[in-house]
Amino acid sequence: MNKMIKLFVSIAIFATMAVASGDLNIIPLKKVKGMYNAKSALFVDARGFKLYQKGTIMGAMHMPAKKFKKFSKYLPADKNAKIVSFCNGYKCEESDHLAFKIMALGYKRVMVYKGGYPEWKEKELPLMSLVKECKTGPKGPYVPKKETAININGAKAYWGGEEIEDGMIDQFWLADQLNNGKVPANIQLVDVRKAEQFNEGHLPGAINVPWLADDDKLSDASKLTGKKLYVIYCNTGMQSTDARGSLDDDAAANVLYFDANVKCEGTKCTTVANENL
Numbered sequence: 001m002n003k004m005i006k007l008f009v010s011i012a013i014f015a016t017m018a019v020a021s022g023d024l025n026i027i028p029l030k031k032v033k034g035m036y037n038a039k040s041a042l043f044v045d046a047r048g049f050k051l052y053q054k055g056t057i058m059g060a061m062h063m064p065a066k067k068f069k070k071f072s073k074y075l076p077a078d079k080n081a082k083i084v085s086f087c088n089g090y091k092c093e094e095s096d097h098l099a100f101k102i103m104a105l106g107y108k109r110v111m112v113y114k115g116g117y118p119e120w121k122e123k124e125l126p127l128m129s130l131v132k133e134c135k136t137g138p139k140g141p142y143v144p145k146k147e148t149a150i151n152i153n154g155a156k157a158y159w160g161g162e163e164i165e166d167g168m169i170d171q172f173w174l175a176d177q178l179n180n181g182k183v184p185a186n187i188q189l190v191d192v193r194k195a196e197q198f199n200e201g202h203l204p205g206a207i208n209v210p211w212l213a214d215d216d217k218l219s220d221a222s223k224l225t226g227k228k229l230y231v232i233y234c235n236t237g238m239q240s241t242d243a244r245g246s247l248d249d250d251a252a253a254n255v256l257y258f259d260a261n262v263k264c265e266g267t268k269c270t271t272v273a274n275e276n277l
Contacts, residue, residue: 024099025111029123032084032113036125041082042075044102045117046094048238054275056117057086058126065098066216066242072105082109086116088236091197097213144173152254155186155229160259160276167244169231169256171273178203178271188228192218192243193235201264203233203271211243218243224255233258237274 035041036057043060045052052062063071075083083102087095099112121127144158148170151157158170177184189206191198198208210219211234224230224247232240237259244257261272 024096026114027084027111029113029115029119032115032120033125035082035084041084041111043084043086044098046085046087046098047092047117048241050241051088051117051236051238051274053130055121055127055129057120058128060086060128063098065094065101065213068098068101072101075102075105075107079106080108082111083107084111084113086113086120088238089116089118090114091235092116092238093213094238142172142176144170152229153186153227155184157184157187157229157256159256167252167256168259171237171259174231174258175260175271175273178269186228188226188230190224190230190232191234192232192239197235201266201269203262203264203269204267206233211239213239213242216242217246221247221251224251228254230255231258232256233260233262235263236261 036043043057044063045056045060046063046065047056048064048066049062052060056062061071061074063074075081085095085099085102087093087098095112095114095116099110102110148158148160148164149156150159150164158173160166160168160170160172174184183189183203183205189203191202191206191208192211193208194210195208198206198210202208207223209221209223211217212219218224232243232255234240234243237257240257241259244252244255247255259274261274263270
């Protein structure tokens with residue numbers, strides 16, 4: 001009996017490794033549109049719920065890779081069903097992780113749309129999002145609210161979100177600072193992308209502490225324990241949110257995440273703050 005159990009475990013491990021090492025079926029926008037118009041595939045959004053609420057492909061199901069076990073019960077019973085995984089653009093890997101997890105369950109027609117939500121939106125294709133009340137904001141430069149001012153380890157900044165416990169820095173304030181060539185005193189920017197992405201371009205003065213998605217942790221959280229305010233960022237705000245959330249309360253006390261899109265060539269960068277819900 002023990003030999004049979006060992007054999008079964010060995011086969012399961014081999015199957016999982018085979019899927020993980022296999023090639024993803026990456027499909028272009030033209031093919032994605034064809035399946036969407038024909039209603040021949042299930043679209044699954046691998047991003048976090050906050051981004052899903054802000055906007056997604058019309059009819060897409062929310063299925064974050066990090067919570068796959070919880071959401072996998074909503075997958076089709078037919079293992080031959082077409083499934084299209086997508087996330088936040090070409091540099092977002094959550095759609096890849098999700099596709100591998102779905103394939104590991106035996107689904108045979110899993111595809112990844114790398115252009116994802118940003119490309120779909122840019123092409124003005126059908127979208128859905130949480131209904132939001134339109135507000136006319138003040139004209140001129142962005143001015144943060146005085147009551148959101150914070151001073152952490154000598155770094156003067158502003159918190160974002162609905163409350164400071166959200167762990168987010170005011171993304172509009174910081175984006176404005178960075179786009180004007182300023183890094184506020186005693187703030188250490190932390191790039192949590194892979195080393196090769198960091199080397200292609202990063203915010204001036206940033207250090208690289210990669211986010212290990214499979215292990216759900218930062219590669220070296222000890223680098224975020226000095227007497228500074230550490231601000232975590234990535235390409236779109238997705239990984240930075242997860243990275244900050246992985247820290248225990250003591251470690252997170254001096255760490256905030258930056259909810260923004262960051263694009264860099266070398267140290268020439270542009271940042272665009274993500275909208276609040």
